Every structure is written in structure tokens, then in C-alpha cells.
Amino acid sequence: MQRYYQKDIETMPQERLRELQSQKLVKQVRHVYEHVPYYRDLMEKKGVTPDEIRGVDDLYKLPFLSKNDLRETYPYGMLAVPLSDCVRIQSTSGTTGKRVIAYYTQHDIDLWEECCARAIMAAGGTRDDVVQVCYGYGLFTGGPGLNGGSHKVGSLTLPMSSGNTERQIQFMMDLKATILCCTPSYAAYIGESLKERGYKPEDNCLKAGIFGAEPWTEEMRHDIEASLGIKAYDIYGLTETSGPGVSFECEEQKGMHINEDHFLAEIIDPDTGEVLPEGSRGELVFTSLDKEAFPLLRYRTRDICVLTRKKCSCGRTHVRMSKPMGRSDDMLIIRGVNVFPSQIETVLLNEGYAPNYRIEVDRANNSDTLDVYVELVPEQFSDTVSGVTAREKALAGAIKTMLGINPAVHLVAPKTIERSEGKAVRVIDKRKLHD
Numbered sequence: 001m002q003r004y005y006q007k008d009i010e011t012m013p014q015e016r017l018r019e020l021q022s023q024k025l026v027k028q029v030r031h032v033y034e035h036v037p038y039y040r041d042l043m044e045k046k047g048v049t050p051d052e053i054r055g056v057d058d059l060y061k062l063p064f065l066s067k068n069d070l071r072e073t074y075p076y077g078m079l080a081v082p083l084s085d086c087v088r089i090q091s092t093s094g095t096t097g098k099r100v101i102a103y104y105t106q107h108d109i110d111l112w113e114e115c116c117a118r119a120i121m122a123a124g125g126t127r128d129d130v131v132q133v134c135y136g137y138g139l140f141t142g143g144p145g146l147n148g149g150s151h152k153v154g155s156l157t158l159p160m161s162s163g164n165t166e167r168q169i170q171f172m173m174d175l176k177a178t179i180l181c182c183t184p185s186y187a188a189y190i191g192e193s194l195k196e197r198g199y200k201p202e203d204n205c206l207k208a209g210i211f212g213a214e215p216w217t218e219e220m221r222h223d224i225e226a227s228l229g230i231k232a233y234d235i236y237g238l239t240e241t242s243g244p245g246v247s248f249e250c251e252e253q254k255g256m257h258i259n260e261d262h263f264l265a266e267i268i269d270p271d272t273g274e275v276l277p278e279g280s281r282g283e284l285v286f287t288s289l290d291k292e293a294f295p296l297l298r299y300r301t302r303d304i305c306v307l308t309r310k311k312c313s314c315g316r317t318h319v320r321m322s323k324p325m326g327r328s329d330d331m332l333i334i335r336g337v338n339v340f341p342s343q344i345e346t347v348l349l350n351e352g353y354a355p356n357y358r359i360e361v362d363r364a365n366n367s368d369t370l371d372v373y374v375e376l377v378p379e380q381f382s383d384t385v386s387g388v389t390a391r392e393k394a395l396a397g398a399i400k401t402m403l404g405i406n407p408a409v410h411l412v413a414p415k416t417i418e419r420s421e422g423k424a425v426r427v428i429d430k431r432k433l434h435d
């Protein structure tokens with residue numbers, strides 16, 4: 001099976017890839033310097049001129065950009081071409097504050113859709129596939145990105161958008177969808193809804209799913225794979241760099257290949273800004289290499305992960321990133337301990353619960369409190385009160401072993417925690433309300 005969309009680029013030897021990146025970087029830096037006064041000022045403040053950027057090795061000389069810079073320059077301050085050259089805007093989902101707007105020329109749209117096409121083909125997609133896209137359409141990049149990628153592959157595209165689960169299931173069955181694209185939390189919900197309607201995993205025609213836009217654990221992957229009878233692939237991206245497809249998983253499912261001919265990746269220490277060597281855990285930073293309208297140099301994603309250049313059996317040479325554990329600003333500090341919601345998810349699924357949970361953090365008597373609400377799975381629901389209390393104690397013990405802090409676990413009735421059709425909101429930090 002042909003598993004590449006652009007084989008020459010996806011399997012290019014690393015030295016040649018680096019040369020290509022260097023050539024593109026020199027041009028991209030000049031483009032930004034000449035057309036984005038805001039970034040030119042940052043470069044001047046740092047005392048660096050475009051002449052000093054001769055290749056990838058000079059990247060460290062450039063100043064960083066953060067989401068705050070994008071908010072400050074809202075709405076047009078980062079635009080590097082005349083507005084009349086742009087054909088589209090998209091916007092972040094605003095998970096962590098004011099929305100950011102990204103602009104695209106037709107060239108930028110093509111580049112982005114090609115990245116998504118690579119992801120779909122890596123998941124086994126061909127022109128004979130039926131791709132059901134139930135990421136949101138509109139300002140959110142998920143729907144438009146995968147939609148465009150699916151067109152480029154030549155698959156039949158079902159532009160479902162998110163929500164209306166009844167209709168999703170009807171189309172999935174009637175039109176024999178083979179590849180499902182949505183957030184992992186929505187995939188889990190679709191799996192649960194199919195089961196409720198009496199469908200078994202083998203009753204659908206799905207073979208693969210391409211799930212991203214939010215953090216999800218390996219345990220959640222296994223759950224979704226079992227409930228839908230598919231192979232579940234991760235896809236990553238952010239509006240600022242274009243959207244989903246910045247990186248994607250191949251059949252190895254061991255990290256996501258970053259489309260390095262378009263995006264240069266670095267890992268830095270989030271506190272000091274120091275560039276860290278391959279294999280270190282830190283904040284992911286991206287530099288676009290050939291974007292026209294909204295090129296960003298050294299953009300800090302706040303996503304925490306690890307990069308590896310180890311050879312991959314799929315033949316792709318592009319660097320791989322580990323699943324982001326979450327963003328640095330998703331990390332909770334509870335009684336001085338760093339906690340990622342994904343760690344709690346791992347424990348819940350390992351202990352046999354479904355990924356329906358809510359984490360509440362608060363402060364009482366000058367001490368942080370951690371409450372974890374988890375749904376009982378239907379088979380456990382008939383348990384006696386003492387049975388449930390014993391389960392709560394056991395789960396609290398397992399979480400304590402993972403995190404080192406004691407949570408209060410509350411097992412609640414099935415279907416009482418709200419399901420997500422887009423990005424799931426799992427954490428409520430009530431401490432912020434008191435500040």
C-alpha cells in the first residue's frame with residue numbers, strides 16, 4: 001500500500017532536509033523582517049539582523065514569540081502580506097483565553113491541506129476511502145483542515161462537523177465510513193453511543209481514526225480502538241502554525257512525525273528559554289518555513305513533549321514528537337506537586353473506568369483540595385453502597401500512588417458527566433475564582 005502523500009519529501013535524508021530547511025529559513029526570516037514591523041522591532045531589540053541568519057544553526061539568535069504577542073497585535077499586526085492576498089481566516093478555540101486569528105493565502109491553505117493529506121495517507125487513507133470529518137467546521141481549524149486533506153487524497157469526504165451524534169451514526173453506517181476524524185473525547189462518545197444502540201465494533205466499516213486537538217493517553221487510545229474496532233492515530237497542530245497536520249502518527253504509532261519541510265521544531269526549557277538537546281522534555285517551539293500570510297518565528301506553543309530523531313520503520317525521516325502531556329498552562333500545582341490531568345486519566349482507565357471524569361481543584365483551610373468525579377461503568381452501577389465506597393478508596397489509593405497526593409474520589413452514576421463533542425473540559429480550578 002502506498003502510505004505516503006509526498007514520498008520524496010517525507011523520506012528525504014535528514015542532511016538534505018536540513019539544507020532545505022536552511023534555505024527556506026533564510027527567506028522566511030527576510031520576509032517577516034521586511035513585512036512585520038512588530039517582529040522587526042523584536043529582532044532589533046535583540047540586536048539581530050536577517051543577514052546573521054544563514055541557516056538552521058542560527059535559529060537560536062532569533063527572539064521568541066508567544067500567544068501574548070499575538071493578542072497584542074490582534075487583529076492585523078502579524079500579517080505579512082496585503083490583506084487582499086489572503087483568502088481565509090481561522091481562529092483558535094479560545095481554550096486558554098482570547099482568540100487568536102490566523103490568516104492564509106491560497107498557498108498557505110494548500111500547504112496546510114497537504115500536511116493533513118500526509119496524515120490521512122499515513123493512517124491508510126486512499127481515494128477509495130470514505131472519510132467522516134466530525135471535527136467542528138467554521139473558525140476552528142479541525143474540520144476545514146481534515147476536509148481539505150481528504151480532498152487532496154481523493155477520498156469521499158463527509159463534512160459532518162461535530163455534534164448530532166444520532167446523525168453521525170446514521171451516516172457512518174449508511175455511507176460505510178472507513179476513516180473517522182474527530183477529537184478523541186468525541187470518538188469515545190461515539191463508541192459509547194454505538195454500543196448503547198446495540199452495535200458491536202465489527203458492525204461498522206471503520207478501519208482507522210485520526211484523533212487530535214486535545215491531549216489523550218495511550219490508555220484512551222486502547223479504549224477507543226476496542227470500542228470502534230479500529231486503529232487510532234494521533235494528529236497534532238495549532239491554529240498559529242496553520243491547524244491540524246503539523247505532525248501526525250504513522251503505522252508505528254510511536255510519536256508524531258513533524259512536517260519538517262514546513263515547520264522547524266525546537267524544545268526549550270520553559271523557564272529559561274534555553275534550547276535543550278534531543279530527548280529532553282520541554283516546551284515545543286515552532287518556526288514556520290514557507291508561510292506567506294501568517295509566518296511565525298520561534299513561536300512558543302506551551303505544549304510539553306520530547307523530540308526524537310531515531311529511525312522510524314515507516315521510512316519517514318522527519319523528527320517525531322511524543323504525545324504532548326498537556327500544555328504548561330494545563331499543569332496544575334496541587335499542594336506543591338505538578339499534576340497533569342492526563343496522569344489521572346491514565347490511572348482511571350487502568351483501573352477499568354471509562355474516560356468520563358471531571359477534576360476539581362479548590363482551596364480549603366489554606367490547603368489545596370483535589371476532587372475527582374468519575375462515572376461508574378454500567379456493570380458496576382448495581383454495586384452496594386459499601387461496594388462503591390470500597391471502589392472509591394481503591395481508586396484514591398491508585399491516584400495517590402501515581403501523583404503522591406491524596407484525592408477525594410467520587411463515583412457518580414453513568415451518564416451524569418457531560419460528554420464532549422469538541423475539546424473536552426475536564427478541569428475546574430476553583431482556586432482561580434478566589435484570586
Ligand code: ADP
Nearest residue numbers: 092093094095212213214215235236237238239
Ligand atoms: P486553543 O489554543 O484555543 O485550544 P487550537 O484550537 O489552535 O486553540 O488548539 C491548539 C492546541 O491544542 C495545541 O497547542 C495543543 O495544546 C492542543 N492539541 C492539539 N492537538 C493535540 C494532540 N494531538 N495532543 C495533545 N494536544 C493537542
Ligand code: ZN
Nearest residue numbers: 250312314316
Ligand atoms: Zn514513522
